[in-house]
Amino acid sequence: MFNIIEQYPVKKLYNLVRLQRAGDILLSGLKMTLSEVNLLLTDQNGIKALNEKWLQRPWPTNVISFSPAYDEHAPISHQNGFLGDIVISVDAGCREAEAQGTDLTTRIEQLLIHGIAHLLGEDHEQGKQAAGKQAEKEFELQKLLMKGGMQMAELCVNIDHIATIRQARGGVEPDPVHAATLVELAGADGIVVHLREDRRHIQDRDLKLLREIVQTRLNMEMAGTKEMVSIACDVKPDIVTLVPEKRQELTTEGGLDVIKNLVATGDAVATLKAAGIQVSIFINPDKKQVESSFSIGVDCVEIHTGRYADADNVAAQDEEFERIVETARIAKEYGLRVHAGHGLNYRNVARLSPVADIDEFSIGHSVIARAALVGMERAVREMLSLVKRGMPL
Numbered sequence: 001m002f003n004i005i006e007q008y009p010v011k012k013l014y015n016l017v018r019l020q021r022a023g024d025i026l027l028s029g030l031k032m033t034l035s036e037v038n039l040l041l042t043d044q045n046g047i048k049a050l051n052e053k054w055l056q057r058p059w060p061t062n063v064i065s066f067s068p069a070y071d072e073h074a075p076i077s078h079q080n081g082f083l084g085d086i087v088i089s090v091d092a093g094c095r096e097a098e099a100q101g102t103d104l105t106t107r108i109e110q111l112l113i114h115g116i117a118h119l120l121g122e123d124h125e126q127g128k129q130a131a132g133k134q135a136e137k138e139f140e141l142q143k144l145l146m147k148g149g150m151q152m153a154e155l156c157v158n159i160d161h162i163a164t165i166r167q168a169r170g171g172v173e174p175d176p177v178h179a180a181t182l183v184e185l186a187g188a189d190g191i192v193v194h195l196r197e198d199r200r201h202i203q204d205r206d207l208k209l210l211r212e213i214v215q216t217r218l219n220m221e222m223a224g225t226k227e228m229v230s231i232a233c234d235v236k237p238d239i240v241t242l243v244p245e246k247r248q249e250l251t252t253e254g255g256l257d258v259i260k261n262l263v264a265t266g267d268a269v270a271t272l273k274a275a276g277i278q279v280s281i282f283i284n285p286d287k288k289q290v291e292s293s294f295s296i297g298v299d300c301v302e303i304h305t306g307r308y309a310d311a312d313n314v315a316a317q318d319e320e321f322e323r324i325v326e327t328a329r330i331a332k333e334y335g336l337r338v339h340a341g342h343g344l345n346y347r348n349v350a351r352l353s354p355v356a357d358i359d360e361f362s363i364g365h366s367v368i369a370r371a372a373l374v375g376m377e378r379a380v381r382e383m384l385s386l387v388k389r390g391m392p393l
């Protein structure tokens with residue numbers, strides 16, 4: 001577990017989501033996901049005080065590591081699974097980033113790697129040979145970070161509710177095709193539409209036109225029926241997400257039970273993949289659902305985040321958050337791409353955005369609702385900021 005504690009007194013100049021992902025990737029690459037590392041981001045005075053108190057060095061540095069396993073000066077008692085604390089001076093990071101010609105977040109990542117090398121027992125202050133060993137370890141850690149990709153999660157926007165407004169009057173506006181263009185211009189990574197069997201919002205005409213104009217990625221949500229599979233094979237969206245569907249529901253109420261519908265779902269997946277279409281399945285956060293999805297050859301799973309979004313107390317949200325994180329980790333171990341969505345909004349997505357194993361968020365209702373008040377471009381950009389940076393614009 002990688003925890004970030006912020007004590008920097010001025011406006012954030014670094015990308016907190018990227019730093020969280022970096023820490024998660026490093027611990028995962030080291031096979032230490034059950035270990036705990038705390039990163040404290042402070043200023044020059046803060047790190048100077050810690051240096052003086054614990055190391056008898058009354059001056060500021062750029063980074064300090066406290067390891068219960070290797071450091072008798074560690075200020076926190078050793079607990080099972082606790083690897084140590086790393087303290088980084090953001091002030092020093094700013095100066096060094098400017099000198100290197102790089103950005104502050106990249107420099108903090110470098111200092112984080114240096115700190116983790118110390119927690120693993122390396123100490124460059126013990127002579128030339130020890131310095132060489134630490135440099136080698138830092139190079140290994142840098143490769144782990146590069147291998148992890150360090151790309152931020154993507155945002156795909158579901159535009160179904162633009163069509164819902166149109167269908168309420170039975171007219172021609174607002175047109176979801178126009179909305180898709182605005183969403184892409186605002187910087188979103190893809191467009192999501194759900195062609196339901198009862199055609200309550202998105203129509204066949206919309207899907208065909210969207211296939212022609214979408215420049216990013218078109219994700220078609222659908223039930224795995226013969227009719228829908230045939231339509232998808234004809235239209236050829238970039239990816240199909242198989243979802244459960246009930247006529248009475250206002251919105252999709254939960255994930256598809258792949259275990260109970262293994263044969264039928266497997267047939268739909270095989271047909272779609274034979275047509276050259278990537279396939280995702282919308283599942284509840286559950287290890288067995290991931291395993292069943294993998295067994296029928298899907299490319300991706302989308303984790304249903306509804307219970308997390310609807311939790312009415314902190315304890316319940318914490319429980320659902322951990323379930324989502326664990327399911328995403330398992331899916332990644334199977335080599336699957338991981339999406340997440342349902343009920344996510346401008347308040348609750350920030351907690352999930354740093355999770356390194358989630359590749360993409362699918363968000364619709366909240367973005368469209370905000371767009372009705374502030375405009376589509378602003379609504380999308382504000383959500384992008386939360387997904388990419390973990391904080392509002």
